[in-house]
Amino acid sequence: MSVLQQQYRNMLNRYTHGKALVLLLALPALLIPTMVLCYIFWQAAPVLDWNFLFGTADGIGFGVTEGIFSQLVGSLLLATMACLIATPFALGTALYYRTFATPWQQQLLSALFNMLQGIPPIVFGLCGLVVLVNLFSWGVSLLSGAVVLAVVVLPLLALNTLATLERIPNEYSEAGSALGLTKGAIILRLWLPRSWRQLLTGLLLAMARALSETAPIMFTATVFSGVVWPDSIFSPVTTLQTHIFYLAQEGNDPLLISIAWGSAAVLVLLVAFFALLARLLPKSGGN
Amino acid sequence: MVADLRHDDFLQAEPAGPLESSQNQPSAVLTVEKLALSLAGKEILQQVDFSLSAIGVTSVIGPSGAGKSSLLRCLNGLESGWTGGVKIDGNDIRQWPGGWDQLRRHVGLIAQKPLVFNTSIRANVCFGLHGWRQRRRADGLVKASLQQAALWDEVADRLDAAATTLSVGQQQRLCIARAIAIKPKILLLDEPTASLDPLSKQLIEQSMLQLAQQIPLICVTHDLEQAQRLKGQVIFMCDGRVIEQAASDQFFRQPQQIETREFLRWSVCDCD
Ligand SMILES: Nc1ncnc2c1ncn2[C@@H]1O[C@H](COP(=O)(O)OP(=O)(O)OP(=O)(O)O)[C@@H](O)[C@H]1O
Ligand SMILES: [Mg+2]
Numbered sequence: 001m002s003v004l005q006q007q008y009r010n011m012l013n014r015y016t017h018g019k020a021l022v023l024l025l026a027l028p029a030l031l032i033p034t035m036v037l038c039y040i041f042w043q044a045a046p047v048l049d050w051n052f053l054f055g056t057a058d059g060i061g062f063g064v065t066e067g068i069f070s071q072l073v074g075s076l077l078l079a080t081m082a083c084l085i086a087t088p089f090a091l092g093t094a095l096y097y098r099t100f101a102t103p104w105q106q107q108l109l110s111a112l113f114n115m116l117q118g119i120p121p122i123v124f125g126l127c128g129l130v131v132l133v134n135l136f137s138w139g140v141s142l143l144s145g146a147v148v149l150a151v152v153v154l155p156l157l158a159l160n161t162l163a164t165l166e167r168i169p170n171e172y173s174e175a176g177s178a179l180g181l182t183k184g185a186i187i188l189r190l191w192l193p194r195s196w197r198q199l200l201t202g203l204l205l206a207m208a209r210a211l212s213e214t215a216p217i218m219f220t221a222t223v224f225s226g227v228v229w230p231d232s233i234f235s236p237v238t239t240l241q242t243h244i245f246y247l248a249q250e251g252n253d254p255l256l257i258s259i260a261w262g263s264a265a266v267l268v269l270l271v272a273f274f275a276l277l278a279r280l281l282p283k284s285g286g287n
Numbered sequence: 288m289v290a291d292l293r294h295d296d297f298l299q300a301e302p303a304g305p306l307e308s309s310q311n312q313p314s315a316v317l318t319v320e321k322l323a324l325s326l327a328g329k330e331i332l333q334q335v336d337f338s339l340s341a342i343g344v345t346s347v348i349g350p351s352g353a354g355k356s357s358l359l360r361c362l363n364g365l366e367s368g369w370t371g372g373v374k375i376d377g378n379d380i381r382q383w384p385g386g387w388d389q390l391r392r393h394v395g396l397i398a399q400k401p402l403v404f405n406t407s408i409r410a411n412v413c414f415g416l417h418g419w420r421q422r423r424r425a426d427g428l429v430k431a432s433l434q435q436a437a438l439w440d441e442v443a444d445r446l447d448a449a450a451t452t453l454s455v456g457q458q459q460r461l462c463i464a465r466a467i468a469i470k471p472k473i474l475l476l477d478e479p480t481a482s483l484d485p486l487s488k489q490l491i492e493q494s495m496l497q498l499a500q501q502i503p504l505i506c507v508t509h510d511l512e513q514a515q516r517l518k519g520q521v522i523f524m525c526d527g528r529v530i531e532q533a534a535s536d537q538f539f540r541q542p543q544q545i546e547t548r549e550f551l552r553w554s555v556c557d558c559d
Pocket of ligand 1: 326329349350351355
């Protein structure tokens with residue numbers, strides 16, 4: 001009896017030690033991001049108000065502006081355009097993967113996209129500068145930035161779509177073709193209703209990703225000031241990401257720094273909004 | 288038309304010839320010659336030969352893994368890597384006008400595992416119909432198909448409920464209704480009554496016999512008594528080959544092959 005108790009206590013000790021160790025290692029991973037977030041909002045609090053969010057710069061001042069509305073819209077415009085450009089290609093690739101590709105091609109495709117995902121986005125930015133901005137003479141513009149961003153989020157989007165389509169069981173499609181449905185009908189009437197939620201989730205995650213990318217748009221799409229609203233897809237924009245970057249370089253002006261904090265907080269909220277939406281979506285029904 | 292041809296008549300009966308001339312709307316006749324299928328380097332079907340009379344049920348029996356489901360999948364084009372010849376009304380199914388999709392509308396298949404789509408019961412029944420307008424205006428067809436599948440009484444008041452809420456047996460009948468709704472000219476059923484209670488089984492068998500007055504049916508079954516009740520022809524398969532084929536009376540009374548006798552008596556088959 002007492003031996004058993006002893007053993008039990010030993011085990012418990014070992015267990016609590018282990019638990020303490022795991023906690024010790026896990027805590028920083030939890031605490032540091034939380035602290036960073038708190039700090040951002042702490043710093044941003046003084047400037048965050050209605051005017052800051054929905055005011056626009058006069059377009060002349062050097063970042064010392066009443067509001068960041070045009071930056072906010074610029075970020076959203078770029079990210080939305082990038083996702084719109086990337087989606088058809090991601091879908092096409094995934095459909096090819098699921099319907100026509102041989103196992104060998106499937107492996108190649110997923111390896112390729114995994115590799116693409118590992119390429120630093122600044123490399124794409126550089127390519128965009130050389131090819132789109134200069135060679136195609138699109139200039140530093142909304143279009144150039146959107147295309148480069150589309151390339152950056154394409155692997156994410158394509159891999160998500162691949163995984164979604166791969167999760168549809170073969171029997172499901174077969175039950176459809178046994179009824180004489182064509183490939184197109186199977187895709188539209190069986191696959192899409194079944195997986196649109198996951199596809200939309202992927203799209204929202206891609207939005208979040210596109211919103212948080214800075215490097216690829218820095219020299220393809222954005223300027224610091226001089227622009228309030230883009231008049232066409234060939235005009236440059238201002239975005240939150242680059243706004244923060246430029247302001248942070250002016251490290252000694254407390255006003256600019258506080259605007260940077262405010263912009264950062266808004267950007268974090270924006271990204272979090274899309275990421276959260278993506279999380280919540282599949283839970284609201286569906287299979 | 289005579290529903291159950293005699294064994295020897297059956298073997299001599301040439302496929303399309305006499306039937307084409309005898310009817311305005313010719314019922315499909317199926318002939319299978321030297322059908323062979325290999326999957327993943329394994330021979331699933333070898334030298335399968337048989338033919339189907341214009342109407343009536345043909346039961347396919349045989350031990351598990353004999354290749355019965357695979358045979359049906361070949362006939363419907365879900366499996367396309369086979370060799371040999373399959374002809375319907377004298378037309379090679381590989382050269383079917385409109386391709387495999389059209390063939391599958393002609394040759395309905397009810398799979399072994401019932402799988403309903405994640406929509407309403409009504410939408411499931413209409414799923415194979417072309418065009419959303421047809422699907423919308425198909426109330427009569429939905430009712431008729433569900434009645435034929437012996438499901439109407441249970442779902443009449445909840446046609447718009449999700450099909451996944453049905454029991455497995457009900458889902459199986461829904462799959463039958465779905466296949467009937469596109470009015471196939473040949474119907475292949477893979478163990479259609481495997482998960483049904485005796486009453487539904489009886490109802491389904493009645494429907495099958497009724498349908499079999501118009502079109503040929505192939506019904507894979509593990510239930511030997513069912514094969515007897517369905518009359519018509521019986522094909523006994525083992526290890527990817529057709530061992531014996533005969534009219535059901537004769538098949539069960541006087542099986543010709545040793546393997547068949549063994550199978551009927553002990554439910555084992557040792558055909559190697
Ligand atoms: N896709 C596949 N790849 C490899 N082998 C397969 C495949 N499909 C079926 N087989 C094999 O083919 C053989 C016949 O399978 P099939 O499903 O046709 O048998 P069955 O007669 O319908 O059996 P049951 O009565 O259990 O349904 C089995 O040995 C099975 O393992
Ligand atoms: Mg089977």
